[in-house]
Amino acid sequence: MTTHLLRRGLAAFAVCAMATSLFAQAPAPKINFPDASPSVSLTQRVGLTDIQISYNRPGAKGRKVFGGLVPYDHIWRTGANTATKITFNTALKINGTDIPAGTYELFTIPGATQWTVIIHKNMSQWGVYSYDQKNDVARIQAVPVTLDDHVETLDISVNDIRDESATLNIVWEKTRVPLALTFDVKATLVPQIEAIMAAGGEKLPYARAAMYYLENNLDLAKAAAWMDAALAAEPNAFYLVYRKALILEKMGDKAGAIATAQKSLEAAKQAPSPALRDEYIDLNKSLLERLQ
Secondary structure (H helix, E strand, O other), rough: HHHHHHHHHHHHHHEEEEEEHHHHHHOOOOOOOOOOOOEEEEEEEEHHHHHHHHEEOOOOOOOEOOOOOOOOOOEEOOOOOOOOEEEEEEEEEEEOOEEEEEEEEEEEEOOOOOOEEEEEEOOOEEEEOOOOOOHHHEEEEOOEEEEEEEEEEEEEEEOOOOOOOEEEEEEEEEEEEEEEEEOOOOOOOEEEHHHHHHHHOOOOOOHHHHHHHHOEEEEOHHHHHHHHHHHHHHHOHHHHHHHHHHHHHHHOOHHHHHHHHHHHHHHOOOOOOHHHHHHHHHHHHHHHHHHH
């Protein structure tokens, strides 16, 4: 009898233990809660450079941000959660300071009248708790601009984009901190253009090379010769004829520019596409008016 009861007790205990084990191993219910500071990643190409920025975007939510939530004269991760990361795949200057190509953490020290922007080695750190100034690559001074309108959510973006420059903006609440980015595209591109054109061959980028030289005040004689080569391949391309007129205008050949623009205008009038026709009629008329 005692043995029987003991066996029943052990069996019951085993069942209980198994149930407890199964309960303990059951996964917790999964609920997706909204992030307080959602993450964002963006890529922007400027000239020959790809800029990547990854950060978390906190909101003001009725709080005073700078001088409050983000104290003045204290280092800030420039976002929320993990430190903000920024990548440049070529060298550049930020507010005149040389920065090599690479991936960095972007820290800042906000101030009422001046900010310090810190380009820091990529340590993949959370917040600023492990920040060490010895890992700074550069410290750059920037002047904040006061905005008329309130910006609820932190925004870091690249604007004012040109081939060799752009502006990196850090914007939140009523503050914008602009940083001038500059790139030496010519140092990279011009030797490539010269080498390819000198080597010769088929399907050379005559028109694009000519326009790059025109737009960047380089060798205009080469630009004119390259545009002639482009037109030899596409003699009916009135849009290239217009661009040849622009080169002649910049070279100071007013008579040649007028004759070339007039030729482009007459050809544009015969274009089968109404949109293209109207665009180049207007462009050539504007150029001719400018040349009078």
